[in-house]
Amino acid sequence: MNVKKMIASIALAAGTSVIxxxxxxxxxxxxxxxxxxxxxxxxxxxTLKDTVLMMVDEQNxxxxxxxxxxxxxxxxxxxDWPLFAEKARELLTKEEVDVIFGCWTSVSRKSVLPxxxxxxxxxxxxxxxxGEESSKNVFYTGASPNQQAIxxxxxxxxxxxxxxxxxxxxDYVYPRTTNKILEAYLKAAGVAExxxxxxxxxxxHSDWQGIVSDIKKFxxxxxxxxxxxxxxxxANVPFYKELGNQGVSSEDIPVVAFSxxxxxxxxxxxxxxxxxxAAWNYFQGIDSEANEYFVEQWKAxxxxxxxxxxxxxxxxxxxxxxxxxxxxxxxTTEVDAVEQAMIGIEFPNLTxxxxxxxxxxxxxKPVFIGEIQDDGQFEVVWETDGVVxxxxxxxxxPGSKDLIADWTAPIKCGNYNTKSKACxxxxx
Amino acid sequence: xNALLHKLWSVAIVLLLLPTGSxxxxxxxxxxxADSVLQQLPGASLKKTGELxxxxxxxxxxxxxxxxxxMLAGELYFVKESKQIIAIxxxxxxxxxxxxxxxxxxxxxxxxxxxxxxxxxxRLRSQLRETLARIDLLHGSKLAQKQAVLAMLDDLNDKNMRxxxxxxxxxxxxxVARLIDLAAAMVQLRDSRVSEERLEAIGVMSGQLEPAxxxxxxxxxxxxxxxxxxxxxxxxxxxxxxxxxxxxxxxLEQLFFGLSLGSVLLLAAIGLAxxxxxxxxxxxxxxxxxxxxxxxxxxxxxLFPGAIAYSLLIAVPAAFLVSGSVxxxxxxxxxxxxxxxPLETILATFGISLILQQAxxxxxxxxxxxxxxxxxxxxxxxxxxxxSVTYNRLYILLFALAIFAALVVVLxxxxxxxxxxxxxxxxxxxKAMGVRTEMVDAMTFGLxxxxxxxxxxxxxxxxxxxxxLGQSYIIDSFMVVVFGGVGxxxxxxxxxxxxxxxxxxxxxxxxxxxxxxxxxVGLILFIQKRPxxxxxxxxxxxx
Numbered sequence: 001m002n003v004k005k006m007i008a009s010i011a012l013a014a015g016t017s018v019i020x021x022x023x024x025x026x027x028x029x030x031x032x033x034x035x036x037x038x039x040x041x042x043x044x045x046x047t048l049k050d051t052v053l054m055m056v057d058e059q060n061x062x063x064x065x066x067x068x069x070x071x072x073x074x075x076x077x078x079x080d081w082p083l084f085a086e087k088a089r090e091l092l093t094k095e096e097v098d099v100i101f102g103c104w105t106s107v108s109r110k111s112v113l114p115x116x117x118x119x120x121x122x123x124x125x126x127x128x129x130x131g132e133e134s135s136k137n138v139f140y141t142g143a144s145p146n147q148q149a150i151x152x153x154x155x156x157x158x159x160x161x162x163x164x165x166x167x168x169x170x171d172y173v174y175p176r177t178t179n180k181i182l183e184a185y186l187k188a189a190g191v192a193e194x195x196x197x198x199x200x201x202x203x204x205h206s207d208w209q210g211i212v213s214d215i216k217k218f219x220x221x222x223x224x225x226x227x228x229x230x231x232x233x234x235a236n237v238p239f240y241k242e243l244g245n246q247g248v249s250s251e252d253i254p255v256v257a258f259s260x261x262x263x264x265x266x267x268x269x270x271x272x273x274x275x276x277x278a279a280w281n282y283f284q285g286i287d288s289e290a291n292e293y294f295v296e297q298w299k300a301x302x303x304x305x306x307x308x309x310x311x312x313x314x315x316x317x318x319x320x321x322x323x324x325x326x327x328x329x330x331x332t333t334e335v336d337a338v339e340q341a342m343i344g345i346e347f348p349n350l351t352x353x354x355x356x357x358x359x360x361x362x363x364x365k366p367v368f369i370g371e372i373q374d375d376g377q378f379e380v381v382w383e384t385d386g387v388v389x390x391x392x393x394x395x396x397x398p399g400s401k402d403l404i405a406d407w408t409a410p411i412k413c414g415n416y417n418t419k420s421k422a423c424x425x426x427x428x
Numbered sequence: 429x430n431a432l433l434h435k436l437w438s439v440a441i442v443l444l445l446l447p448t449g450s451x452x453x454x455x456x457x458x459x460x461x462a463d464s465v466l467q468q469l470p471g472a473s474l475k476k477t478g479e480l481x482x483x484x485x486x487x488x489x490x491x492x493x494x495x496x497x498x499m500l501a502g503e504l505y506f507v508k509e510s511k512q513i514i515a516i517x518x519x520x521x522x523x524x525x526x527x528x529x530x531x532x533x534x535x536x537x538x539x540x541x542x543x544x545x546x547x548x549x550x551r552l553r554s555q556l557r558e559t560l561a562r563i564d565l566l567h568g569s570k571l572a573q574k575q576a577v578l579a580m581l582d583d584l585n586d587k588n589m590r591x592x593x594x595x596x597x598x599x600x601x602x603x604v605a606r607l608i609d610l611a612a613a614m615v616q617l618r619d620s621r622v623s624e625e626r627l628e629a630i631g632v633m634s635g636q637l638e639p640a641x642x643x644x645x646x647x648x649x650x651x652x653x654x655x656x657x658x659x660x661x662x663x664x665x666x667x668x669x670x671x672x673x674x675x676x677x678x679x680l681e682q683l684f685f686g687l688s689l690g691s692v693l694l695l696a697a698i699g700l701a702x703x704x705x706x707x708x709x710x711x712x713x714x715x716x717x718x719x720x721x722x723x724x725x726x727x728x729x730x731l732f733p734g735a736i737a738y739s740l741l742i743a744v745p746a747a748f749l750v751s752g753s754v755x756x757x758x759x760x761x762x763x764x765x766x767x768x769x770p771l772e773t774i775l776a777t778f779g780i781s782l783i784l785q786q787a788x789x790x791x792x793x794x795x796x797x798x799x800x801x802x803x804x805x806x807x808x809x810x811x812x813x814x815x816s817v818t819y820n821r822l823y824i825l826l827f828a829l830a831i832f833a834a835l836v837v838v839l840x841x842x843x844x845x846x847x848x849x850x851x852x853x854x855x856x857x858x859k860a861m862g863v864r865t866e867m868v869d870a871m872t873f874g875l876x877x878x879x880x881x882x883x884x885x886x887x888x889x890x891x892x893x894x895x896x897l898g899q900s901y902i903i904d905s906f907m908v909v910v911f912g913g914v915g916x917x918x919x920x921x922x923x924x925x926x927x928x929x930x931x932x933x934x935x936x937x938x939x940x941x942x943x944x945x946x947x948x949v950g951l952i953l954f955i956q957k958r959p960x961x962x963x964x965x966x967x968x969x970x971x
Contacts, residue, residue, distance in 0.1 A: 040896070202941050206890060206900070242818070247807070
């Protein structure tokens with residue numbers, strides 16, 4: 001099976017290696033786009049490629065940057081993690097791009113990381129992830145666990161008075177780390193060991209009967225129970241279906257998901273999902289002028305009235321605009337200068353309020369909890385007061401409690417130990 | 429704060445309504461008319477809506493049932509201009525058909541800009557459900573009454589108890605009466621201080637499977653304050669009895685899960701049992717035949733959007749024809765030229781599987797397609813509070829067995845079956861006897877592929893319909909066929925079910941990931957020991 005996938009992706013990659021852009025001005029600023037256009041992740045990542053292209057278009061219409069036109073260079077890493085590293089190298093050495101927007105899964109980011117650090121590139125990563133990382137060469141515009149998972153649990157605990165917890169996830173690094181953080185957080189909040197149930201399933205799992213039945217039994221003990229789901233991708237559909245079939249309603253046992261957004265809901269039967277929750281920093285349904293404009297612009301750009309927007313798109317939007325602002329501020333696209341200019345840059349969120357880039361290369365953003373509606377959109381039922389600063393290193397894990405990331409002088413370190421006052425990783 | 433806001437609201441409404449001389453506004457909460465409350469619904473906050481529901485129940489009672497029901501279904505809207513409250517049905521073409529909430533009068537079509545939804549969230553939904561339960565207890569059908577009592581078991585306050593008593597006096601029977609007695613016993617155990625009464629209550633509760641009963645007994649046993657040792661011992665005994673029954677039904681449930689997974693494996697493998705088992709062709713595109721069947725279901729549903737309930741019945745023969753004819757094409761076009769060259773066949777069919785996947789990506793898009801589950805396949809058959817069987821799994825289990833039986837009949841009783849068996853046992857001899865082996869090969873391959881397509885119809889109800897659907901079943905299919913014994917249909921049946929059951933019995937203790945691995949390792953060891961599977965073919969046919 002794996003061999004099969006690999007052969008398929010290599011074949012595809014060879015076919016579509018470089019789709020370079022059309023207009024080549026005398027001198028342009030090159031924007032690399034490193035998102036999978038084929039393979040399993042293509043469903044999610046193609047959207048982000050289009051978002052970057054739309055942003056580039058828009059910037060060019062405004063007159064480009066520093067008097068130069070922007071030029072997008074699109075490559076296809078084909079959902080193949082090692083290929084991400086190769087393509088990143090190609091972008092930085094052969095195409096000599098000034099910035100990269102890319103990656104979705106954590107494993108692809110980890111694959112690219114050594115390359116951008118070695119070649120001193122600049123990358124924007126737009127997806128929620130498990131944290132425990134901060135690189136000088138990467139800006140993380142998606143949510144870290146304290147901007148998504150922790151507020152969601154807070155909401156369940158305070159508003160829905162949940163006392164028993166099921167942490168269900170797909171078996172890979174993001175759910176495992178997030179659940180480790182959540183488990184520590186819940187225990188610190190006084191939840192007993194026997195009130196936490198943890199369950200992992202393989203990618204693309206479709207037979208949920210046993211697990212849903214276990215959840216039902218676990219939830220039947222007289223205490224309010226909720227499921228915190230880090231189940232990834234299309235495994236969610238049979239999961240929610242099974243919940244519906246076994247009669248578990250969102251009022252009895254609500255499921256709050258971190259990987260289910262508008263894009264994932266489009267094109268599936270949302271009937272069984274209505275009332276379940278998702279935590280994000282952005283929902284398409286949030287009323288604001290900027291958001292309305294963005295949604296319209298997106299539909300027009302893609303030429304499809306039914307297309308939806310989602311959280312990683314907003315993260316891409318903020319990341320791109322911040323980069324543009326930082327380039328103007330620095331007066332150059334040179335990585336070290338832009339990197340320093342980025343810190344402290346502010347840009348309005350699509351949902352209102354101002355996002356700010358912090359010293360640890362993570363954003364301050366608001367957090368929303370939405371209830372799934374039958375039209376595949378979300379109804380916001382709760383939001384944080386103001387913005388939450390993204391935490392690179394979790395405060396709830398023993399190994400990373402004392403670590404911070406600070407890329408300003410004098411620390412300039414991605415994993416600085418506040419106790420021993422030492423930096424134990426990449427130094428500038 | 430709430431009360432204050434509430435007052436302000438009422439005042440504001442009084443002020444608004446006064447000039448028109450409306451008689452609706454009244455200061456006494458008990459005398460509020462339902463109409464005046466209804467007028468506050470448009471645009472109310474979620475919290476406010478909750479209060480309004482309470483007032484509506486007080487003012488309108490059972491008359492408000494249709495409103496609550498429409499609201500629970502998320503179909504309650506209001507017209508932006510007139511603030512009129514209406515029920516909306518959304519159609520396939522994203523238009524909005526309005527109707528009166530209380531009558532059935534149609535109010536015509538609306539656009540999404542003219543109307544706004546009255547929002548509900550989980551909290552409101554459970555409030556609505558409780559409200560409906562209270563109404564249904566006195567006025568609803570038997571099923572509604574039963575659900576109403578069950579909902580109240582978790583919260584046996586005085587108000588609910590009064591309702592239950594009223595219901596009992598107004599005459600209920602059977603299951604509902606039993607549940608009300610149970611509720612009375614639970615209250616008795618909780619409130620009484622007399623040992624005998626409490627023991628009697630425990631006697632009623634003993635062996636009952638409702639979670640509320642178990643939780644109350646558990647709390648009593650764990651309660652350090654409880655002085656009455658006889659009561660505690662009786663509670664413990666009752667609890668043990670309940671646990672025993674739960675354990676039994678738990679095993680039963682596990683067995684059903686196993687059989688259900690087994691039926692999926694059987695469905696996926698049964699077509700392969702023919703192409704691989706009988707013809708000996710290693711068809712790597714088998715998974716894609718399943719996928720084509722699933723996409724056929726999707727297309728059928730798109731073609732007949734009004735007949736979702738029958739779509740699966742239409743899809744079964746359609747999928748058989750689609751996958752079957754693709755199978756015949758593959759056999760005629762590729763496989764027959766590669767007879768006796770298994771390696772080339774693997775590569776060629778693997779290539780075909782990639783082509784089919786990409787074709788589906790180009791025609792339908794790489795996204796998963798939405799296949800609707802007909803209502804008769806949703807929900808579950810509740811046997812008792814701890815054991816229920818979901819309809820979709822149950823039907824698929826029966827369907828798999830039916831397909832299997834049909835296939836056995838075709839192979840054993842029809843002339844095609846006779847020819848197939850003849851060719852697979854001795855091709856040259858069959859040819860010499862006048863069997864058109866070429867024709868038989870094509871038909872057999874078509875039959876196997878067609879069955880795979882039919883399996884796809886069933887799988888479209890369980891999993892995502894996308895280009896990768898087939899890949900996730902191809903390994904399992906080969907596993908089942910090899911385990912059962914190549915060339916033996918009965919082996920495929922037993923193999924599928926035993927792998928399914930083994931997997932599901934391992935899952936609770938091992939987790940889903942490890943259970944898969946252990947089954948696979950076990951299978952490898954088994955094949956080492958018995959390379960020909962569970963039911964090896966014997967005699968000359970084996971060679």
